[in-house]
Amino acid sequence: MKHQEKSPKDLLFIVPMKDPKRAKSRLSNVLTDGTRQRLALTLYRQTLTFLTGLSKQAGCDFGILVVTNSQPITNLASDFGVGTLQQSDEGGLNAAVAAGCDWATAHDYRSVCILPADLADHDSKEYLRLLSCARTDRSIIICPSQDQGTNALMITPPNALPFCYGAQSFHRHLEEAEHVGLLAVILPLEGISHDIDSANDLARPVSSAIRNLLKTRSFRIQEARS
Numbered sequence: 001m002k003h004q005e006k007s008p009k010d011l012l013f014i015v016p017m018k019d020p021k022r023a024k025s026r027l028s029n030v031l032t033d034g035t036r037q038r039l040a041l042t043l044y045r046q047t048l049t050f051l052t053g054l055s056k057q058a059g060c061d062f063g064i065l066v067v068t069n070s071q072p073i074t075n076l077a078s079d080f081g082v083g084t085l086q087q088s089d090e091g092g093l094n095a096a097v098a099a100g101c102d103w104a105t106a107h108d109y110r111s112v113c114i115l116p117a118d119l120a121d122h123d124s125k126e127y128l129r130l131l132s133c134a135r136t137d138r139s140i141i142i143c144p145s146q147d148q149g150t151n152a153l154m155i156t157p158p159n160a161l162p163f164c165y166g167a168q169s170f171h172r173h174l175e176e177a178e179h180v181g182l183l184a185v186i187l188p189l190e191g192i193s194h195d196i197d198s199a200n201d202l203a204r205p206v207s208s209a210i211r212n213l214l215k216t217r218s219f220r221i222q223e224a225r226s
């Protein structure tokens with residue numbers, strides 16, 4: 001595991017990222033395999049571009065850790081100067097983020113923010129708002145997705161919350177937070193609520209990088225099978 005230490009160790013962004021060959025499977029009925037992979041990689045690259053830019057802004061010093069079992073994803077993180085934690089097996093998303101949180105605990109981070117690498121776009125104003133939210137001891141700040149999933153999830157301390165990523169995880173994370181005695185703050189943010197999971201998400205506003213990808217000839221949107 002390689003990771004560049006950042007100081008102060010107040011906050012670590014954890015970005016889980018699948019092998020692009022297996023990513024965005026819910027789009028397999030509308031996108032070719034090659035385009036799905038390129039989409040996953042473009043979304044991942046824009047996440048790292050955004051986060052590394054944000055961390056350079058005054059007052060936003062935080063660490064970034066990618067959790068993956070993919071060598072190309074590890075190499076790309078390294079190009080951005082971002083550390084990676086190798087996911088040891090196919091434990092899935094919950095195991096990946098839990099491993100990231102264990103790493104954050106072992107390295108004395110006060111809080112983590114789990115951010116999936118498939119958001120349609122990023123608006124720094126929203127993240128500055130998220131970062132300025134008071135993080136009390138034993139708390140979560142949760143930004144739901146449009147389909148009641150969990151997009152940004154800030155947790156203090158890092159290993160306080162059992163993870164329930166999957167369908168309707170926004171509600172399940174709130175229930176778990178209550179169960180383990182964490183204060184929960186719900187922060188609905190329009191931009192952060194839009195991830196790209198389904199064909200409908202491709203019809204909504206997306207970043208210019210994704211727009212450009214969808215304009216290329218390799219993009220082929222097929223009729224969804226009924």
Ligand SMILES: Nc1nc2c(ncn2[C@@H]2O[C@H](COP(=O)(O)OP(=O)(O)OP(=O)(O)O)[C@@H](O)[C@H]2O)c(=O)[nH]1
Nearest residue numbers: 016017018023024025026067068092093096116117
């Ligand atoms: N490290 C790791 N990241 C994962 C795993 N599953 C999902 N992710 C990441 O979690 C974020 C949200 O992913 P999902 O929308 O659940 O999965 P996806 O691969 O993007 O799309 P689907 O295959 O359609 O579910 C993305 O950044 C994924 O790359 C996993 O098993 N391990």
Ligand SMILES: O=C(O)[C@H](O)COP(=O)(O)O
Nearest residue numbers: 145149150165166169197
């Ligand atoms: O938000 C979640 O729990 C998972 O990432 C899956 O949800 P999604 O359908 O919004 O990707």
